Each structure stands twice: as C-alpha cells, then as structure tokens.
Amino acid sequence: MVDAVVEVFLGKLLNALQEESRVVIEFKDQFENLKSELQLMQSFLKDANRLKRKNQTLSSILGRLQELIYEAEDILADCEVQSKDQEAAAGNWSKRFSLSDLAAQYPTGKRLRKINKKITDIKQNISSYLQVPFLAPMPSTDDVLNHQVSHPVYDHTQVVGLEEDTQKIKDWLFEANHGLLAIGMVGMGGLGKTTTAQKVFYDRQVEDHFERRMWVSVSQTFNEEQIMRSMLRTLGDASVGDDRAELLSKINQYLLGKRYLIVMDDVWSLDNSWWLRIYQGLPKGNGSSIIITTRIEKVAQKMGVTEVRTHRPKFLSDDNSWLLFRNIAFAATGGDCVYPELEAIGKEIVEKCKGLPLAIRAVGGMMLCKSPYSSEWRRIADNFRQELADNDNLVMASLQLSYDELPLYLKSCFLCFSIYPEDCTITKDQLVHWWIGEGFIPLRTGRLATEAGEDCFSGLTNRCLIEVVDKTYNGKVHTCKIHDMVRDLVIDIAKDDAFSGSDDSSSRHLALRSDINGRHIKTNLKLRALLSTTKAGEVNKVSSSIAHNFCECRYLRVLDLSKSIFKRHLTGLLDQVGTLGHLTYLSLSNTHPLIQVPHSLEKLSSLQILDVSNCQSLKMLPSSITRLKKLTVLDVSHCGSLEYLPKGLGRLSNLQVLLGFRPARSSQSRGCRLAELGRLTRLRTLELLLTQGEEIGDDEVNVLLQLRQLQFLTISCFHSHGSDLVTKLDKFAPPPQLDELCLKFFPSEIGPAWLNPISLPMLRYLAITSGNLAKMNQRFWDHNTKVWKIECLMFESLSDLDEEWQMVHQAMSSLRIVKVSWCPKLESFPIEDVGFKGGVWKKEEQRR
Template structure:
C-alpha cells in the first residue's frame, strides 16, 4: 500500500505548505523536492504494487517497504515542524526568547534527515522505474488521474436488495411454519460467498416470520468463539447484559426467557466440528411450540452434528445467468436505476459476470468496482483483462474479484479499507469510530471545501457502495450506523495489512493496533512508532487496562489516534492519562463509556492538535476543564449522555472549526462560568448539534434566535429529558432552527402541543423527522401547512408517544414524499395501517408493546 501511504502524506504536505508555518518554510526546498518526487511516483506506484504481488518479487517488495517507512518518517518530521512552529509562535513575545534562541539543534537534525530521506527516495524512484521499464517521457497517466475522487460519494446502492433467493426463502419458511414439536433444526450449507447468510437474514427479517415467532435471536459464530460468548450473545439479543454470571447461570437465564415462547435462533457461520458446546446449550433450550434453529455453515458435517436431519438441509444454488446479470446491474448501474444504457458495455459486463460463476459475493464486489468506472469501453475491457489475470493465479472467483476490487481502490480508500484488519471476526463496527479514525489519521482527503465529517462519510460510502462492507444496522432513515465485513473480505484485508505492515495480529511491529480485551505492555514497548490504538471489542464487551501501560502509552509520541472507549481501568483514568500531554500529535481521543472518568487531566491542555474529543456515556464526568475552549482545531466534541455534566465551559464560541457538538447543556442563569446558548451563534461551521435542555432559564429571552445563524447545520437534536418547569415549553417554542435543516429529532418534549416552528414553512428543506417520548398529544395547527405548502419529509419516526393522536390520511396529504414510516408504542395512532397498498416503495415498521 505504498501508493496509499504516499497519497495520504502528499495530502498533508500540500495543505501544510499552503499554511506557510515557520519551520515548514525553513525546509521548503527539501519539502518541495519531496513533493515533486512523490507526485511523479504516484503515476506508477499502483502498477508497482500489482507487479510486486503477482510476481512475488522480493527486490521490488524491499523497495516498496523502505519507501513506506521513509514516508512515515517524513510525515513525523512534518508534524514536528508544525509543532515547533506553534511553540515558537507562542513564545515569540515572551521573555523566553531573550534567553532561548531558536532551536538550532532541531533545525540542523531536521535539515540533515530530510536531505537523507530525499536522496533515498530519489534512489528508490529510479530503481522502481528501471524495474518497471518506465521512461519519464512516456508518462502520460498523471497522478491526478490515479488519485481521482469518487464519482459517487453518497450511498447509491440499497444493500437490502437481494436477487434470486425467492425459492430459497420460500422453502425454509415452509419448514419453519410446519414445525410443531421438539426443536426443529435447519441447515443452510454451501461454499463461501454463495449467500448463506443473506438467505438466513432474508428469512429472519420477513414480516410473517417476525409475526410467527415470539423471539428471534441472531448469533454470529466466529472461528474463535467460546461457549460462554455464544450464551452471552443469545442473552444480549433478549435484552440481558448478563455480566458476571457463570455458564450454568447463563443457560438458566436463557431457558427462563424462552420458556413458553416460540423462538427462532440463527447460528450463523459455524465452523467447529467439535459441537459439544452446542449439545450443552441445546439441552438447556425449551422444546416444542414450533421453535426452530437455523444453522449456516460451509461444512455439511457441522450441520449434521448439530442435529440437522438430511431432509432439512438446504444447499443454495449458484445464481442463474439471468439473476447474476440482474444483481450486477442493480449495483454497477445503481446511478441509473440499475439500467445499462450502453449495449457495447452490456456485452463486456456480461463477460465479467460470467467469470463470477454465479457467486453473489463475487458479483457484488465486481459490480461495486464497476460502479466507479466511467462508461468507456477501454476501462471496462481493461477490467476483463485484469480479472482474467487474477483468475489465472487462483481458481477462486470470489477472492479474485475481491483482490481486483482492492487493487482498483483509489489510494486514499486503501488505508480506510485496511482499517478493518484491526477488528476481530464478526465484530460489529460503528461507522462513527471509523470516520473519526480516518479523519484523525488524515486518511480522508479534504478537498473542494468539504468538511472533515463529510470527507469521512464519503470514504465510508466509497467502501459500502463497492460492497466491501456489510450493513448491520441502519437508522430509521436508512442511514448506516453499524457494519461488519464478510469473513472472506476479512481474509484479504488481513493478508494485505500484514504484508504492508499496516497491522499485525500479534501486535508487534505495526503502526496500528486494536484492543480486543487487554493491552500487553510488551506490545506497546515494541510499537513506539504506533499511530493508532483503538478499542475494537465486540458489542457489550469491555477492555481491562492495567496501570502499567500508562508509561508505555506516553512513549508513543507520534500517536495520532487513541480510542480507549468501553474500557475499565485499574486506577482512575485521570491518573492513567496524567502524562497524555506528551502525545502532542494526537488528533483523536476517544474516552466514550470509560470507567471511572470523573475529570479530564490537566496535561490534556497540551493537545493543541486535537480534532476529535469523545467523552460520551461517561456518567461520572462532572465538568469539562476551561482549557477545552483553546483547542482551535477541534472539529468534533461529543459529551452526549453524560448524566453528571451540568454545563460546558464559557468561551466555547472560540471553537470556530467545530462541525459536530453533541450533548450541549447551556448553563443556567446563575452559572456565570458556564457556556450560554447564545455562544452557538459563532459556531457557523456546525453541521450536527445535540441540545440537552432541562429548564427555561437555560435560554434567555435574547437567546431564542441563537440557532438561526447556523447556516451549515444539517442535523439538530433537542432533548428535554428530566426537564421541569412549564417555562421551558415556552422557550423551546421560540427556539427556531435554521431553515435549511435536513433532519430533526425532538425527544422528551414536555408540551402537549408540538412547537409552532415544526411546520413546512419554517423548515422547508426538512427530509427526516423523529419525535419520541414526551407528552405531545397533538400537532400544532401550523404542522399541517398553509397555502398548500407541503412537507418534503421522506422518513418519519414516531416512538413512545402514548397520547399522540393523528389521522393517517391527513398525514399522507401533507407529506406526499413520505417513503419510510417507523411507528412504535403509539397506541392512539389507530388509523395508521400496518400495510398501505398506496404507499409505494415504503418501508413499514409498526411495533406494538410486548413483554421483554
């Protein structure tokens, strides 16, 4: 991935040269030479990487490895120059300049090392060009073309679409509906990439299956599972965290929850032929009432040992020629509604599809890659030729298509893709953590005036559109919130990441490391060049971090990303992070859901490069220190769900680069040291804002227009949880959001009638609306529009509004663009149908209260 490392570094270098800081200018000649060499090398590094892999050439491999290390070192030097410039600027007017001249030692060492790096890179460039027989005069393809931005930076493919599985799902559903006594076991058996999990998911999510079973439980079984992990996963599905119980107690709890219920359990992707663990669990499961188990596996013997009778084993078939082409069209031509508008390209496309041999995963990977190809015959024919080459090396169309898809990624996306190598098998990953990591390490290129969050989201869309990541959960408006990767995709990711020293499973000699349970001191000792250390534990699991690792953490001085979320510490976190100020290159600090975090340490003040600070779900955090307002580069500040936090420090308006602010609590009128809501007026780059309001004096009479100036704001959440006093209703009613708002979430609003500004005239661009909890019994008259002004809302969520009354037909009239409706725990909405024949393309979720 030398081309990826070069691309990420060049992005930083170009931006830094534009800033013209003191020490960067001091070495401008060397940085310019470096820039010129690397821009030239961008033209052929992608080909060099492909040749290195295909020919297994050790010489070329060594050249690329050395180049990669030199780029990392140059990146660290660039960061040190920026840091030194900032420190000198801070001291320029102080008495220190009289006794301490400019850092001559730093200048000498840095200049010397930059010259050495340039000489070595020039030598490598010459050797690689000679090896590939490249002449400067013949360079036609430019680095700009190699590193072009994606045509589609937003989601264009609906991952819920499936093709050719109607017969499979019908057959399995028939078995499920026929089940009477004992415990029915069904097996779905086939090779990797055939769609076993997709079939099980489709059955699992069908509405009639949902209605038929009282409980539905999905368990992803990794190759390194334990019996206890399986039982805890089942209990999590049933709403029980089950912390601290032994296996016997876990099994008793499972039995208690399922007793007298008709349930469906899916055990997805089982590998182990030793099924004694399943025999023990199965013994504790209640029998009868038509309860069933679906097992997906690649190994027939596994299904048989888990009690599946031969008559209830389903072997998915390869997709037919027509279904293969249909699936490919849905993805490759998603931007034109799944239609191929060029007959010549259709011929080439069908040749590509034929090489996938009816395997859905291969078709999706190639289809996602072709979505980003321009509709030119030359580009499509080139793909056919490369696919042939990959298939010649391995008779495996899935792995060939995945390798080809990786090779064709823009360089900046390769680093993002390899990030998945840190996560354990079947791990559910939050998109937010990925995006924050990519921003923090500079993987997401900032171009064309895009915000950093937008750039990170675009990178995620680039991978999801290419079908390299799988969707796990979406919000009510179909926005992806969590994801994972297929185990065959993970095999490729880990292989490439190990080859290119991005990640190593043993935690040694790599610049990126994941925390899956605990950190070992020796791992950190061998990784002083570590750039990213992230919590990669599975959902509902926690990390245990010993005190002894604190000193080693502080020695990783070039670390950019530190995410210790979902962790328990042996000592107070303030003590563990006492010297965190030594990590002055840190850009992303994640402390979400850590215990015990009571306050942030003083040394944090030194982290002037910090762009993302996440302390959400820290229930014991009582205050943020005043120095937070000095973090000029801060783009994301998340203090959401911090129950003990009363307010944020005064002066927050100084954070002019802030794009995301969640959990903002305005100070009450008697708290002069706290931040008032009026300060939000100056945060003009805010795109996401979460307000936490509890009483009326948090909003002054002269502050009700504080949000109107936020012209970039797209998402606004207003929560009045634990509110008191009727004056808050009046103040919120006057707190007008900006007109361009795209999504609004109103939670725990205490008023009986919705705010007057919640109407299509005041919010003409609103596409997504969520109203949950609270006392709202009716919508204000303005909600229904006036003078034929209609809502542009596409997705609506109404949840836990026990008094809300509303007529379905009236709502349909004022929301003609409505596609998604999610209604739960709203007993007065009797006119809302479960299904509506006129609701074209709609996705319905109408849930009624039920026992847990």
C-alpha cells in the same frame, strides 16, 4: 499500499507548505524536493503495487520506500508541533530563539537530506525495473467522478435469486413440532447462506410465528460463554457477571414454554461439545427450531441436522447473475443499463463470476464507481481475467481486483477494518473519526472533514466491501461489519504493507485488548493508532501499567479507549496523555471510572476529535478545551452528571459536530450560554439538551439562525420541568436550511409553531420520540401555500398523539419511509404496506 501512503503524505505535506508554519519553512527546500520526487513516482506506483505480489525484489523496494515515507511524515509532524510551540512562546522573548531549537534543526535537516537521497535512488530503481519513464501524475478517474457516487445509491437489502431458498426454509420452520428442529445451510463461502438466513430471520411471517428469536455469529474464534452471552443479549439481558451454568439457566427461563428460533451463523468447529451442553439446557417442543449455516457438512451433521433438512445453496443462474450485477453496477439509474456499449462487457465480467453472489457484488460495486466508458470497462475486464489467471480462488480474485481499483484514499480507509475481530459490529462514527484523525480523507477547499468522511464511508459501502448491520429510521448507516472473506483479504494486505498485524511491537495500528502486551507497546515507536474494538456487550480491562506504556508512543495520532475499565483512577493516565503532542483523535467514551478530564488536554494542540460520551460520572470539562483550535468534533452526549460546558466554547471556530450541549443558566457564571453557539459558523450537527426555560435567554431564541451550515439538529428535553421552557421553545427559530430534525421528550402537548413547511422548507427527515405531544400546531398543516418536503418520518412512543393519519400523509406527499410505534391514538394508521407514487412506503406496525 505504498501508493496510498504516498497520497496521504503528499496531502499533509501540501497543507503544511501552504500554512507556512515557522519550522516547516526552515526545511522548505528539502520538503519541496521530496514533494517533486513523490509526485513523479505516482504515475507508476499503482502498477508497481500490483506487480509486487509476484516479485519479492520489487516488494522489498516498495517496502523500503513506504518506511521512508512514514519517517518523513513523522519529521513533518514534529516540525508542525515545534512550530506551534514556538508560536505559543512568541510572547516570551527569552524563548523565541532557543539554543535547543537550533540544535534540533541540524539533525532534522540531515535526516531529510538522507531521505531525499534514498527516495531518488528508489525512484530510479523502480523506473528501471518497470521500464517506464517518469510522467506527470494523472488524476484518477475515480477521484474525478467520486462526487457522483459519494452518497449511498444501492439498497443492500435487495437480494436476487434467493426467493425459493427462503421459502423452502420457512416451510421447514412452520412444519416443526416436537423436539428442536435442526436445519442446516451448507456451502462454500460467498454463496449467500447468511443472506438467506437473514431473509428468513427478519421475515414478517417468521417474526409472527416465533415468540423468541436469537441470532448468534459463531465464527472460527469463539467460546461457549460468549455464545450464551450473545443469546441472552438478543433476549435483552446483559448478564455481565454470571458463570456458564447461570447463563444457561437464564436462557432456559427465557425460552421455557415459548416457540423460539435460534440462528447459529458461520459455525466452523468440528468439536460439538459446546453445542451439546447448550442443547441439553434448551427447552424442547412447541415448534422451536435452530438454523445452522456452515461451510463444513460434518459440522451440521454433528449438530443434529439430518439429510432431509439440509439445504445446499446453488450458484445463481445466468439471468439472476446479470440481474444482481445490473442492480448494483447501474444502481444510479435504477438498475437499468442505459449504455448499450457496456452490456456486452458487463456480461463478460459477470460470466467470470460463475454465479457466485459475493464475487458478483464485489465487481458490481466496483463498476458502479467507474466512469461509463467502454475503454474503462474493457480495462477492468482484462484485469479481472489476469487476476483470475493468477488466483484460482474466484472470490478472493474479485475482492483483490476491487481493492486494487479503489481510489488511493479509500485504500487507507479500507485497511482500517483489519484490526477488528471476526464478526465485530463496527460503528461508522469510530471509523470516520479514525480516518479524520490520521488524515486519510482528502479535503477540498471549504470541505468539512465530517462530510468528507461520510462520503468515504459511502464509497466503501457502494462498492459492497461493507455490510450494513444497523440503520437509523431514515436509512443512514449506524453500524456495519465485513464478510469474513473480505476480512481475510484485508488482513493479508495490511500485514504485507505493515499497516497492522499480530506483532504489537511493530504494528502501526493496533486493537486495544485486555491481553495486549504492554512492553511491546512501549517499544513501538511506529504506533499511529490504538483503538478499542470490543464486540457488543464486552469491555476491555486495562491495567495501569499498560495504560502508561501507550503514553510512550510519541507518534500516536489516534487513541480510542472506549468501553474500557481501568484498574486504577484514570486521572494519572490522562495527565500523561497530554504528552502525546501528535494526538488528533481521543475517545474516552464509556470508560470507567472517569470523573473529570484533566487540564493536560490543553497541550494537545493538534486534537480534532474528543469523545467523552456515555461517561455518567463525568462532572466537568476544563476551560482549557476552549483553546483546542483544531477541534472539529466534541461529543459529551449521555453524560448525566455534566451540568454545562465551559464558557468560551464559541472560540472553537472549526467545530463541526457538537453533541450533548447543555446551556448554562444565568447563575452558572463559568458555563457556556446558548448565545456562544452563534459563533460556531461551521457547525453541521448539533444536539441540544434543555431542561428549563432559564437556559434560553430572551435574546437567544434566534441564535441558531446564525448557523448557516447546520444540517442536523436534535433537541432533547429529558427531565425538563417548568412551563417557561415550553414558552421559550415555541419562540425558538431553527435555521431554514435544516435537513434533519429530531425532537425528544418534547414537553408541550402542542407542537412548536416553527415546525411548519414555511420555516423549514428544506427539511427531509423528521423524528419525534417520547414526550407529551398530543396535537400538532395548526401551522404544521399549512400546506395550502407550502408543502413539506419530508421523505422519512418517525413517530415513536407518543402515547398522547391524537391526530388523523390521513392528514399527516396529505401534508407530506413526498414520504418514502415511515416508522411508527407506540402511538395508540394515531387514528387510521394503515397496518399493511401501501404502494404510492414515487416508490414503496416502508413502515413498522404499531405496537399497542
């Protein structure tokens, strides 16, 4: 992916030259030469990158170029850090003209001249090899049009052509009576086995029929204990310290006397001894069933599946293939092909997919993000034909083409998936923070990094390269995963391009594992990112020696230690983390034991993201964090022992996301008061934790009105006390441009007066969960002069909410999605789905 590496480096170089930092300017001529050479090469690097798969010589040339770019990027980073050090020392005359600085400049200039010479030679070699002239780089069509599809436009829950398959499996389940019915779904990868199993698993009739349901992703790498822990997690039991016998006994206790359904997804192992042991411990009867999806028929047979209960998915028909493609490729127009000249080309592309759903999704997602011109579609169709001629695996050919056609910045983002284990559920925030930290995301002038990161994630989602796992009530993706065949492709590309791989001593991006080789990490001068990639319910146990070793990686940009247990106290390690001058993203979320963050973090002048969420023992943050001028994300949510944040937080003028902010009371002189938030003018997302009225001064009730870019606001009053907080909250004034508001544990029986369509005219998403709310303020219903624009609504765990649902629905005529649960006094709430103008109204049945 040398073209993507060049793109990322040029973005960083252009920013550095514009900032005109002291040391960068010292080598401005060399950096300018480097920029000019690389910009000329961009015109043919994409073609060279595709051709290198067929030619070892070209592959070797591009590999050398990529290493040179990485070396130049390291030099640039060193120059920027040195500039900051000099600026920090500017007040000290004795440090302004250090002889050591002068001595360092000579080898740096020499290295840059060598890099420029080698890159010029490589440019000539590639140009001669491809027989193409040097051309000025043309803007990518995808880059020009990306803003049109930067938001999610395709509903991934839609399936085509699986209705009969789903009904067939459901009928078998409902016929089950004695023993434990085993149903097998057998077929090649990409046929839709897992999709069908999911449709059955989440079907309302199936939910009502079974008292317990468990979904287990088995995959190629598993062990018996992991399977049982996964089963228990779906039953709500963490079971961290139990052995296998105790785990199986617990499973039996949960299922005894119950009708249950187990889905064992993607089973590979012909050795079924693990299953026989689990099977023997499961209660039988009551119509309980198991569904097994596998590519190997013998696997299903060994797990007890008979021929009469074996389902073999078929390829989609021509009509269903075209329908699936249309739904994706023309999602922006509701699945309708409004460009007649594209229909013939589209059907030609679909015909090459031979009815394989995964291939159709891949090419459909790719075409969704292309310009609607017949010349562009014809180019893709020709490239697909060529790819199929070179690759007899239809799915891999379609996925490779989809990767080749990604915008350059998305290639880097996509390859990040290569370090995650099979069937790993990945949080969107970790990915977006990683992309920001490594500079993979291009930023237009005035564009917020977090917003651009969300768009990059949507770009991969729209191309059907990411599978959505979990969403919030309003449809925003929270977690995701990738299909195992997509993972095979991304691992191969990442290994070929030295992005990541199995060798801890030379990979630039690594997953933090308990068995990671500490010596290899210490000698790995290339390492850019080290991230925790644990599966649900798992933790990393990291030895102190390994922890100290990764502090030796001087060019580390991204360090995510989340969900890790350290065998010694973290303080010593974190003191060493302060030596990582290039670090931009640090996550200590859910690490143990973390009591305090040391002052050494003030040395991380490049830090943009700091995540210490879910650290229940964390008592304080040092005042030095207020000097981290580049900080854009600060997450201290779910830190129960943290009383306040340090005074001076208002200096962090680049802050875009602040989660878990607890204002200091007047008696807490070293804490940050609410008034300081008014200086954070770039803040986009804010989570406020309020417990008593003293935390809101009389002159602070309007402070949020100063936050002109705030889009997402959460106010949580967990553990609140005193009637004065209710009084202060009622006077609170959120900014009128809010897009989403979430109220948690609201202490008053009457809703706040400012929760009305006049004060919040742009509000689209509203969630109210837990608390004492019984009635909405009268202004909430003031729809005679102004109507709500709310599209998605959630009421959850509001046991006292005593309102008439028809009034709510009348006040919010634009509702698309409704989620209501545990609101027993909400009158006349409908149980069945209701159709209404503008679409389908989705909701959850109330649980009483």
